Amino acid sequence: MFDAKNTTSSAQLQLAGNTIYYQTNNITTPEIGNTRISYKIISPQDISVIYKQSGDMLVPYQTKNGSLISMIQLGRSTAEEMFKNAQNSNKTMTWILRFVGALLLFVGFQMILGVLPVVGSVIPFIGNIVGAGVGLVSFLLTVIIGTVVIAIAWITYRPFIAVILFAVAVAGFVMLRNKSKKLVK
Structure with missing residues (x-):
């Protein structure tokens, strides 16, 4: 952009804060062809990185399974500390995301079943009872489907926990079935 043919004079440059404006008459009214360059000064400080050095560059490290690792953290940290921090943030x-997924399931079931209390409200106290039942059914369906989805995700990595979650889902299904039989009677 700035070469020998395109020499710049100080009249073409304007400085405002941390921004240099090139070829502009007024920095408050930009025009096509103007150039704006922003800069930021970062004082030297210690950082910790997990990358692979390739010549004079740092590139993401490729693991045996093909995934890429690239981590940067302010301050001095050991590799163990950095991996532990990454695992903790992944767990969090x-x-x-599990909580948000369960909440969305619950809201979805409430919306799907939400017409039932309206139909039941023809008789005043029945609408409230049906509304409570819809809330309970929505909660149980959320527990069942949410645990099944989490269990399916964990079958490969944590089969014991997956079996426990399937058992919780089956127990929730049995409770839901028993509740529905009681409501029918």
């Missing part, structure tokens, strides 16, 4: 994110 996994539990957050």
